[in-house]
Amino acid sequence: MSSATPRINFKYLSQFEGKTVRIAGKVGEKQGNNVILHTTDNGQVIVDRSQNLKKSYETNNVEVLGVWKNNQLSELTFFNLSDNFDFDTYNQMIDLSMEHKEIFM
């Protein structure tokens, strides 16, 4: 029944192999169709943008929704986040949501 696309950060990635997830962070270097995303907990994720090239990121911080597989996040869509987005509190919120999965997934 669950059509959940959980919010996670770098440290939870291994638990979500093959799943559709949301990862937020600072937009980094572009490498062809890929972009490096510096996650809110200081990890680095390669985002494969080839399915969504027609839309460009409009802000420095974004949340990318995509499939995490083979060490890459294949982007389905993304959401612009404000520049004042607080990474630390966001990470703590993710930790708490993992402790209370019953209302999140």
Place this chain on the structure above:
Amino acid sequence: MTNNSNENVIVRTITPLTIRQIQLSTESEGNTFKIDNEFVMNVSLVGTVIKVLDGNTYTNYTIDDGTGQLKIREFKRQKQNNMEEEEEQQQQQQQQEEGGEGENKSKAKEIENAFENKYVRIIGNLKEYKNQKSFSVSKITEITDSNQITTHFLEAILVHLQRIKGTLKKEQTSSQNSQIKEEKNEIKKETNNNNNNNNNNNIITQQNTNQILGLALKDKALRLISSNQTSSGISLQELAKELKSTEEEIREIVDFFLDQGQIYITIDDEHFRSTD
């Protein structure tokens, strides 16, 4: 909460929820749903717009908040101007002839584009309609300060824990109690941190959170006082113990009810009975 003469319950608070909580809710009384053992009517959600269907009298949105997807409906207001109405009717007739079934596809696309790649906050009304959940939108606004996303989910966790753990007090051991207190304090701290780092919008959200907590505690206090049938009533200390609160907080609450005339003092100013 007030009861109508029929079974419908009226709830005056706004509950921050996740779509998953709405999907899982099965309990209802009359037309009102119960989530975590409390009646909910007005609900706030934070998510993104996936799809829009624009009809004659309503707009349907499909919302995804990361925990699930939900179809919500916004009813259109009656147009005041007759000219506009006629124009619209002509447009609608044209669309119906084109096989649109009263759907305005281009308007829907316009709305989808407006909300693309953005987070929105939705305030709406959750009720049961013909055995199905229905969510009618009061307000849908774009979120410009993304910290409101974090705050919303923190508040949803907080209210969820308040509602489920608050009622189990009799069966808890003291170690469970301190663990729960720690968890709640952590969440409150983070909600505070989040709000301190941000601008006015989040200060208002923090006030909302405090209001939610305050209301829940006041409500419980009044219920405890009302349920006490002894002639000397319930004491300040007992209230503080039952509600796991400080005597100062309880003093504030009983002063409020004393002013309102809902309770009165009995053997001394630390014992109370309800006037009902």
